Amino acid sequence: MTQTDTPQDEADLLAAEYVLGTLPLEAREAAATRIRRDTHFALAVARWEERLQPLNDAYEDAPAPNLLPQIEARLFGLPESAQPAKRAFWKSWFGGAAVAAAMGLAVLAYLPTAPLPFAPLTTLASETSDLRYEVGLRGNELRINRIAGTAAEAGRVHELWLIIGNAPPVSLGLITGQELTLASMGLAPGMVLAISLEPTGGSPTGAPTGPVLVTGVVEKI
Amino acid sequence: MTTALPMTDDDPIAALLTRIAAQERAAFAEIYSAASSKLMGVLLRILGNRAEAEDAVQEVFTRVWLRAARFDGTKGRGMTWLIAIARNHAIDRLRSRKVQPSNDDGDAVAQLADTSRSALSGLVAEGEARRAVKCFEELDPDRSAAVQGAYLEGLSYEVLAERYGVPINTMRTWLRRSLQKLRECLDQ
Numbered sequence: 001m002t003q004t005d006t007p008q009d010e011a012d013l014l015a016a017e018y019v020l021g022t023l024p025l026e027a028r029e030a031a032a033t034r035i036r037r038d039t040h041f042a043l044a045v046a047r048w049e050e051r052l053q054p055l056n057d058a059y060e061d062a063p064a065p066n067l068l069p070q071i072e073a074r075l076f077g078l079p080e081s082a083q084p085a086k087r088a089f090w091k092s093w094f095g096g097a098a099v100a101a102a103m104g105l106a107v108l109a110y111l112p113t114a115p116l117p118f119a120p121l122t123t124l125a126s127e128t129s130d131l132r133y134e135v136g137l138r139g140n141e142l143r144i145n146r147i148a149g150t151a152a153e154a155g156r157v158h159e160l161w162l163i164i165g166n167a168p169p170v171s172l173g174l175i176t177g178q179e180l181t182l183a184s185m186g187l188a189p190g191m192v193l194a195i196s197l198e199p200t201g202g203s204p205t206g207a208p209t210g211p212v213l214v215t216g217v218v219e220k221i
Numbered sequence: 222m223t224t225a226l227p228m229t230d231d232d233p234i235a236a237l238l239t240r241i242a243a244q245e246r247a248a249f250a251e252i253y254s255a256a257s258s259k260l261m262g263v264l265l266r267i268l269g270n271r272a273e274a275e276d277a278v279q280e281v282f283t284r285v286w287l288r289a290a291r292f293d294g295t296k297g298r299g300m301t302w303l304i305a306i307a308r309n310h311a312i313d314r315l316r317s318r319k320v321q322p323s324n325d326d327g328d329a330v331a332q333l334a335d336t337s338r339s340a341l342s343g344l345v346a347e348g349e350a351r352r353a354v355k356c357f358e359e360l361d362p363d364r365s366a367a368v369q370g371a372y373l374e375g376l377s378y379e380v381l382a383e384r385y386g387v388p389i390n391t392m393r394t395w396l397r398r399s400l401q402k403l404r405e406c407l408d409q
Contacts, residue, residue, distance in 0.1 A: 009401075016400040020371045021308065022378050022393075025316040032309075046296055051407045053301045054353035055372050056263075064261035064278050068253045071282045076246070162287070165280065166313055170287045183244075206291070 015044035019052060029166075036168055036207030074188050077140065077221065118143050121187065122216035124195055131214050133175075135193060137221065142187070145179040157200050161208060163192040174202050191218045234299025241289035249286055256300065257282075260307045267311035267375040277314060281307045312375045356406035364399045371396065 017023050018031040035042045118136025124144075125132045131149030135142065144160060152158050157176060161169035173180055175195070196203070197210035234256060240248035260281055264274040284306055292302050357365045363385065370376045376384075382392040 012404075013397050013400060016404070017397070019305075020368065020396070020400070021312040021375050022371045022381070022396060023316075024377065024379075025313075028313065028316055049301060049305050050297055051404065052372055053297070053304075054350045055369060056301065056304050057350065058369075058373055059259065059262045059266060059304070061258040062262040062265045062274075064257040065275065067257075067275060067279050067282075068250060071253070071279050071286075072246075072249075074279065074283055075286050164283065164287075166317070167280075167284060167310075 011041055012044050015041060016048045018045055019048040032168060033207075037205055037209070039205075077187075121221070122193065122218050123147075124193055124214040124216040126214045129213055131195075133195060133214060133216075135216060135218075137187070140183055142182045143179060144175060144182075144193075146175070151175075151177070152197055155200055156197055156210075157202060158195045158213070159198040159202050159208070161194045161196060162187075163194060165190075169194065169208055171203065171206065174198075187218050187221060189218055189220055192216070193218065232294065232299050234303065235292070235294040236299075238285075238289045238292045238299050238302070239294070241286060242292065249282075252285065252303075253282060256303050259300065260303060263304055263307045264311050266373060267308065268314060273314065274311075277307075277310055281310050284310070308375070315375050316377065352407060352409075356403050359406055360399050360402060364395055367392070367396060368399050368403070 014023075014031060018028065018035075023031060031041075031045075035045055116138050118138045118141075121135045121137050121142075123132055123134050129149065132147050134145045134147045136145070137143075157174045159174050160172040160180065162172050163169045172182060172193075192215060194208070194212050194215040196208040196212045198208070199210075203209050234252065237248045237252040237255065241252065257278060261274060261278055264277045264281070265271065268274050268277060281303075285303065288306070292299065357369070360368070367376075367381050367385065371381060378389050378392050378396070381396075382389040385392065387395070
């Protein structure tokens with residue numbers, strides 16, 4: 001063992017320090033980015049996690065309160081009974097219908113087939129691009145719809161990402177056409193949606209590799 | 222360093238993660254019951270604050286749902302993967318704090334060594350764990366305690382350097398050399 005480490009050893013020690021947790025914030029964030037982009041480095045981190053994993057037995061259990069309802073609300077949206085906004089929406093709708101019925105209009109026949117509109121959540125945009133995607137939510141459906149700009153050129157694709165706090169972006173899917181509809185994945189205010197330009201088939205690394213084209217913050221669900 | 226690949230049969234957490242990757246919400250509730258105490262223990266130990274740990278538990282399980290598809294049962298056990306998410310999140314929170322806890326004195330070093338000794342003595346001495354105990358014992362006791370304090374409590378180079386009364390770079394070198402020795406020993 002010499003005082004100067006080879007680049008390979010240097011990378012492995014950095015992986016070890018990342019797992020150990022001793023790095024300062026900036027170096028830590030840089031290492032987290034490298035995990036997503038450098039498979040060798042990611043493997044080195046995984047091996048260190050395995051090496052040091054026997055220490056995990058030293059963590060003692062501490063009962064956690066049942067926070068599952070809050071977590072599920074973040075992920076899957078609030079249960080019906082806890083959705084004041086939506087209830088108010090329905091109430092106003094039926095209220096309106098009642099008035100209409102009282103006025104002798106055949107509104108009720110129309111109601112069952114009327115699709116609920118997508119409630120706008122945010123618009124993904126950027127100051128440097130004409131590209132705009134509108135994001136809407138209807139029940140458990142999330143729709144991302146391109147309302148301005150063009151699709152990615154041949155060989156490229158727009159990839160949608162969810163960013164929660166400082167966590168690495170999570171891919172939600174590829175937008176190959178005009179729009180993409182997903183099962184709702186528990187958006188909450190403050191989360192960020194972003195579109196990056198990726199090779200056809202999507203990011204090869206699991207993290208954005210191309211330029212981020214447009215972004216938007218979820219403001220209110 | 223090849224060990225037998227863990228099968229989901231004897232790794233119930235891995236089996237749950239596979240179901241969660243298929244968006245099965247019942248499995249998500251089950252993993253919360255099965256793992257929340259352990260992860261709460263990790264978060265409390267690192268963050269040292271129950272309110273923040275409870276906040277962090279929510280964040281950690283949110284990530285578990287969103288990232289379950291990336292779990293690879295051939296690379297490690299389910300609980301190891303969960304604890305890595307919890308530790309990483311807790312340490313990110315610590316490092317993001319504006320003020321680092323400081324002003325610890327010699328007592329803190331003694332305390333640190335104590336908790337670390339009990340950490341290892343608490344390990345079930347079998348297979349991998351026994352080797353880990355042996356490898357940590359081969360290190361200088363102070364350095365072994367520093368490595369374990371860093372891992373278990375999320376102590377930064379700054380805090381460790383202060384506790385052991387050495388410059389940060391010295392502490393970093395100590396730990397890097399210790400990690401190299403551990404790697405040699407654990408990979409045998």
